[in-house]
Amino acid sequence: MTRADALQMGLLSAFWGISFLLIRLSVEVFPPAWVALGRSVFGALVLLAALLMGRHVLPPLRLWKPLLLVALLNNVIPWSFFAWGEQTTSSNIAAILNATTPLFSLLIGLGLRDAQLSGRVAAGVLLGLGGVALTVGGGVSGGHATLFGVALLLAASLGYACATAVAKRTLSGLNPVGLALSQLGLSALMLTPVALSGPQPGTITLTALGALLVLGVVGSGLAYLLYYGLLSRLSATQLTAVTYLLPVWGLFWGALAGEPVGLTSLLGVLVVLGGLLLINRPARTPKAAAA
Numbered sequence: 001m002t003r004a005d006a007l008q009m010g011l012l013s014a015f016w017g018i019s020f021l022l023i024r025l026s027v028e029v030f031p032p033a034w035v036a037l038g039r040s041v042f043g044a045l046v047l048l049a050a051l052l053m054g055r056h057v058l059p060p061l062r063l064w065k066p067l068l069l070v071a072l073l074n075n076v077i078p079w080s081f082f083a084w085g086e087q088t089t090s091s092n093i094a095a096i097l098n099a100t101t102p103l104f105s106l107l108i109g110l111g112l113r114d115a116q117l118s119g120r121v122a123a124g125v126l127l128g129l130g131g132v133a134l135t136v137g138g139g140v141s142g143g144h145a146t147l148f149g150v151a152l153l154l155a156a157s158l159g160y161a162c163a164t165a166v167a168k169r170t171l172s173g174l175n176p177v178g179l180a181l182s183q184l185g186l187s188a189l190m191l192t193p194v195a196l197s198g199p200q201p202g203t204i205t206l207t208a209l210g211a212l213l214v215l216g217v218v219g220s221g222l223a224y225l226l227y228y229g230l231l232s233r234l235s236a237t238q239l240t241a242v243t244y245l246l247p248v249w250g251l252f253w254g255a256l257a258g259e260p261v262g263l264t265s266l267l268g269v270l271v272v273l274g275g276l277l278l279i280n281r282p283a284r285t286p287k288a289a290a291a
Contacts, residue, residue: 091250244277
C-alpha cells in the first residue's frame with residue numbers, strides 16, 4: 001500500500017464517518033425518505049459525471065432484477081433506516097452500530113456456506129456482539145439512544161450485509177462506477193413515490209439543506225469513487241481497515257457537534273473493534289503454526 005492509498009483510505013473513512021452527523025442534521029428538517037432520496041440523487045449526479053468523463057459503462061439491462069434488489073438492500077432501506085433511527089439516537093451511536101455490518105456479513109456467509117466457523121471467528125463474533133450490547137446499554141441509559149432507534153440502525157447494517165451477499169453472487173465483474181450509478185438511480189426511482197406520498201419537509205434551513213447536499217455529494221458520490229478506486233489497487237482485506245475507522249470518526253464528528261459520549265459506549269466501540277480485528281486476522285498457516 002502506497003502513502004497515497006493510505007491517505008485516500010483515511011479520507012474515505014472521514015467521508016463515511018461524517019455521514020452519520022450529516023444525517024442527524026438533515027432529519028431536523030427532512031423526513032427519512034427525503035434524506036435517502038436526496039442522498040441518492042446528489043450522489044448519482046456525481047457518479048454520472050464520473051461515468052461520462054471516464055467512459056465507464058452501465059450494467060446490462062438483463063441484470064435489472066439483482067440491481068433492483070441490491071439498490072433496495074444497500075441504499076433504500078439502510079439510508080432510510082439510518083435517517084429514521086437517528087431521529088432518536090445520536091450520530092456517534094449510529095456510527096458504532098454501523099460497525100456490525102461485517103458481523104452480519106460473516107453470519108450470512110456462514111449460513112450460505114461461503115465462510116467457515118473457527119474458534120477465533122466465533123470468539124470475534126461474540127466479542128463484537130458484546131461490544132454492541134455495551135454500546136446500546138450505555139446509549140439507552142445515558143439518554144442518547146432508544147431501543148427502537150437502535151433496532152432501525154441494526155436493521156440498516158443488516159441490509160448492507162445482505163446487499164453484499166447478493167452482489168457477490170449476481171453482479172461480479174461489472175464496471176464499478178456504472179454499478180454504483182445504477183444502484184443510486186434505481187434507489188432514487190424507488191424513493192421518489194415514497195417521499196412524495198409521505199411526510200413533507202418542514203421549514204428548510206441552510207444547515208439541513210447543506211448537510212443533505214454534502215451527504216449526497218461527499219458521503220455517497222465521492223465516497224463511492226474513492227472506494228472503488230482503492231478496491232482496484234488494494235485487496236478487500238486491506239480495505240477492511242476503513243470499517244475500523246468509521247466508529248472513531250463518528251465519535252470525533254459527534255463530539256465536535258457537542259454530542260455527549262458515555263464511557264460505556266466508548267468501551268463498547270473498543271470491544272466491537274477488537275472483535276472485528278479478531279475475525280479478520282489472517283489464519284496461521286501450518287508452517288507458521290509450527291514455527
